[in-house]
Amino acid sequence: MGKEHHYHSRIVWTGAGETGTKTYKSYGRDYTMEMDGKVPILGSSDPSFGGDPTRHNPEDILVASASACHMLWYLHLCAVGGVTVLDYVDDAEGVMDEGDKNAPGRFTKIVLRPRITITADSDPDKATELHHPASEKCFIANSLNFEVAHEPTIIVAEG
Structure with a gap:
């Protein structure tokens, strides 16, 4: 431990x-x-x-927590792996099944869809590959009992 x-x-x-x-x-x-x-x-x-739409709800916060945790691990791995990230925006989505009388509600999936801009001298293949170890290291994703998938888009900045 x-x-x-x-x-x-x-x-x-x-x-x-x-x-x-x-x-x-x-x-x-x-x-x-x-x-x-x-x-x-x-x-x-x-x-x-019955909630207030202007306030955060637990479901939004769960999705945002998974997204933020993945991003922070990804940025760490890029920094130590020679990939220079200039911008990172994730439009994450969580899927929750409300359940019914026979089965309780639960999240079934979160999909992270980060758009990452890297410098021209960074390797886009490595930038894509680093999502796998970031996903494996994410404390939040490792604590969940459903899939946290990632569908990254890598943009290489010009010159």
């Missing part, structure tokens, strides 16, 4: 209103995510489940 790192967060429900959870529609889904020393994140449930 390797070195352990501990992460702490506090979720504070702010949607009790006057009646709390008296009925399914009587309470708000809003909450605040707090981590010591960091800006709070305003959260709610997905609008499909």
Whole structure:
């Protein structure tokens, strides 16, 4: 076993209103995510489940976490592997099956679709190949029980 790192967060429900959870529609889904020393994140449930569409929901945050973790490992591997990345934008997508009475809902897949711009003197094949070890090293992807696929596009900057 390797070195352990501990992460702490506090979720504070702010949607009790006057009646709390008296009925399914009587309470708000809003909450605040707090981590010591960091800006709070305003959260709610997905609008499909009565949430505020202007706030982050757990599903969005899960997809963004997988995307960010992959990106950070990828950038590390590029930096130590001689690939100079100039730009990285990922339009990631998560697929969630809501389930039914016989099966609980769950995510079935996340697809990362990063568009990466590299310098002209960097190897585009290596830039593509480095997604595999980045995927293998990503702490978030390794913790999930579904596929995190990647469909990168490599753009070579001119001159």
